[in-house]
Amino acid sequence: MLDVSLIFKIAAVGILMIIIDKILKSSGKDDFAVITNLAGIIIILMMVINLISKLFTAVKTMFQL
Template identity: 55%
Template sequence: MNVSVDLIFKIAGIGIVVTVLNQVLIRSGRDDQAMMTTLAGIIVVLFMIIKMISELFATVKTMFQLY
């Protein structure tokens, strides 16, 4: 249970940082860099989620003794 709460806080932290950077870059007229920052944040979060989904599939595979 503790790992899932940590993951939620990490994703929320990344979201807050990306949002602040996005707003700062948009206000300074750097729209392309703001979009790249948002895209980088999404990719980082997706990699974190993919790792967790991989562990879920491994657990289900072990639980049902699938090979």
């Protein structure tokens, strides 16, 4: 079952990335802003990949005899 805390974690990472992006862009460090955005996307993708892995494991055990 999908845990609601994971949705809150993804939202928190997104909000944090927006704040860091605004701070870095206002200080003129656009390169670092892009790097931190990519890091945030990778973190969120790792969370989603973990969920997909659990889904495939559950489907595999369900269809095993």
